[in-house]
Amino acid sequence: MTPLAEHLARLMAIEGPLTIARYMTEALTHPRLGYYARAQPIGAGGDFVTSPEISQMFGELIGLWCADRWQAMGQPSPFALVELGPGRGTLLADALRAGRLVPGFVEAARLHLVEVNPALRALQREKLPAAEWHAHVSELPDAATILLANEYFDALPIRQFQKTDSGWHERLVDHEPETDRLRLVLAPTPASRLVPEVLAQAPLHSVHEIAAPAIAQLRLIAERLAAFGGAALVVDYGYVGPATGETLQAVRRHAFADVLDRPGESDLSAHVDFDALRRAADEAGAEVHGPVGQGEFLRRLGIDARADGLARNAAPDGAAAIRSQHRRLTAESAMGSLFKAMAIQRKGLSMPAGFSA
Numbered sequence: 001m002t003p004l005a006e007h008l009a010r011l012m013a014i015e016g017p018l019t020i021a022r023y024m025t026e027a028l029t030h031p032r033l034g035y036y037a038r039a040q041p042i043g044a045g046g047d048f049v050t051s052p053e054i055s056q057m058f059g060e061l062i063g064l065w066c067a068d069r070w071q072a073m074g075q076p077s078p079f080a081l082v083e084l085g086p087g088r089g090t091l092l093a094d095a096l097r098a099g100r101l102v103p104g105f106v107e108a109a110r111l112h113l114v115e116v117n118p119a120l121r122a123l124q125r126e127k128l129p130a131a132e133w134h135a136h137v138s139e140l141p142d143a144a145t146i147l148l149a150n151e152y153f154d155a156l157p158i159r160q161f162q163k164t165d166s167g168w169h170e171r172l173v174d175h176e177p178e179t180d181r182l183r184l185v186l187a188p189t190p191a192s193r194l195v196p197e198v199l200a201q202a203p204l205h206s207v208h209e210i211a212a213p214a215i216a217q218l219r220l221i222a223e224r225l226a227a228f229g230g231a232a233l234v235v236d237y238g239y240v241g242p243a244t245g246e247t248l249q250a251v252r253r254h255a256f257a258d259v260l261d262r263p264g265e266s267d268l269s270a271h272v273d274f275d276a277l278r279r280a281a282d283e284a285g286a287e288v289h290g291p292v293g294q295g296e297f298l299r300r301l302g303i304d305a306r307a308d309g310l311a312r313n314a315a316p317d318g319a320a321a322i323r324s325q326h327r328r329l330t331a332e333s334a335m336g337s338l339f340k341a342m343a344i345q346r347k348g349l350s351m352p353a354g355f356s357a
């Protein structure tokens with residue numbers, strides 16, 4: 001048992017089994033023992049690699065996307081340029097470098113970062129010294145906003161429900177004293193009634209996931225965009241629900257691991273239900289575009305020409321690396337279609353780049 005698993009076992013001895021959302025929250029964000037409290041998770045030496053860490057092209061194209069939205073908004077100055085879960089700060093650093101091509105954009109931007117991991121905050125401070133940090137989206141300023149979230153929503157806690165002979169039950173995490181191990185149990189919690197009616201005929205043992213914090217945060221963001229003006233770009237791995245399927249996963253040192261094994265030492269995440277996010281934004285009075293596959297999105301933003309340009313100016317092995325990075329970001333078999341992009345913006349802004357042919 002990891003120290004965090006021992007902490008959870010003590011908690012369960014008092015409170016009984018915990019929801020998967022509570023388990024994820026403790027495992028990821030416990031202030032001393034949680035995964036995000038201590039790890040340097042991203043990069044070859046960490047547990048996983050993200051798009052901005054694969055290639056500068058990703059952040060650069062998204063920087064130009066932001067500058068275009070800023071122009072569409074009437075070039076507000078100042079405006080809040082927000083990133084949720086900025087990791088090593090690479091995406092925003094690359095975006096700002098490219099954004100310099102549009103006069104006035106970088107000068108007008110006030111950087112606001114939402115981050116819980118102190119180790120990552122320190123890395124972000126090196127690359128983005130002028131930023132202001134926040135622990136939650138509710139702390140963001142009342143201002144015209146352009147917001148980015150790459151692989152952020154997948155890190156927020158989900159609950160899982162399973163179809164049984166007697167209807168939907170919730171999956172909970174329990175500690176079994178005899179074996180001293182964590183295990184999943186089922187209980188007909190009140191939240192089990194939240195499974196959408198359209199899934200009533202799902203086969204026995206089907207699993208449905210609900211990401212309440214992701215929905216609540218997106219709703220808050222969409223309300224702010226509707227009220228103060230602006231646009232958001234969400235990129236993540238996910239699907240268009242409502243759907244059944246189990247997507248909660250643990251990753252340690254670039255390999256999948258057991259979700260209940262070694263909590264606090266593995267990254268936990270779940271695929272994002274883009275339809276649930278779309279409904280939250282709709283209800284908040286914002287306009288939604290997409291989702292479209294990441295490959296299609298980046299191609300529409302011009303990644304093919306950018307890769308050709310970088311490869312032409314590189315040494316032969318550098319050019320091969322650029323082509324392989326381009327493939328990784330855009331190929332169907334890599335990140336091109338499982339990863340998706342969705343834009344949320346104030347009603348009436350022009351069509352955002354990447355969402356139409």
Ligand SMILES: C[S@@+](CC[C@H](N)C(=O)[O-])C[C@H]1O[C@@H](n2cnc3c(N)ncnc32)[C@H](O)[C@@H]1O
Nearest residue numbers: 036050085086087114115116117150151152155
């Ligand atoms: C998978 S990483 C993605 C990092 C970065 N966006 C990238 O693409 O490289 C998730 C990021 O979200 C942060 N994070 C996770 N849960 C969070 C939460 N509840 N509140 C704020 N930040 C969180 C992590 O510390 C990390 O920076």
